[in-house]
Amino acid sequence: NAGVTQTPKFQVLKTGQSMTLQCAQDMNHEYMSWYRQDPGMGLRLIHYSVGAGITDQGEVPNGYNVSRSTTEDFPLRLLSAAPSQTSVYFCASRPGHSGNTIYFGEGSWLTVV
């Protein structure tokens, strides 16, 4: 079972570069989201999606774009990377009705120099 798959696992970017963190799930989950994890801050919600074609902002959306063209994929784009975006990024998904378990990917470690 693949579950939630994130790529790449590690990435180093230069300031100003762009990149996309990929997230795919094979569980036909409606809801997907992106979190970032920083020391002493816990995990914070960046963007989320309640279904294909529908996205919304979370707690810390600035500097990130998302799209949801299919149920399976929810990529996170950094258009112009900044050192403040150095973090660990987690993608998550869950089924459509409330109360179900949220499944996390294994994380993507991003360093912006």
Add this chain to the structure above:
Amino acid sequence: AQSVTQPDIHITVSEGASLELRCNYSYGATPYLFWYVQSPGQGLQLLLKYFSGDTLVQGIKGFEAEFKRSQSSFNLRKPSVHWSDAAEYFCAVGAFTGGGNKLTFGTGTQLKVEL
């Protein structure tokens, strides 16, 4: 808006000792509550969750948590800690009305186990 407080940043216990990690939440309705564990360089693993019903919830690896509405708490417990339990533990509250994965996490408690 919901919030989660984990007042202990670091906790050290001896192997075999009991453990309690504190979690307090703020949420206007009945919360969905979770505990996750994260080992260094790893992702998040769900230990247990509370949605409704019995307020004492059993999880994996011998962990349990008790939901106390009057105290707005969801403390994690384990009667006898093993060295492999050393990790970071996150409490989270879920707001699923309107959809999405609106989990709000605490800042985590780092558990160290002394042999």
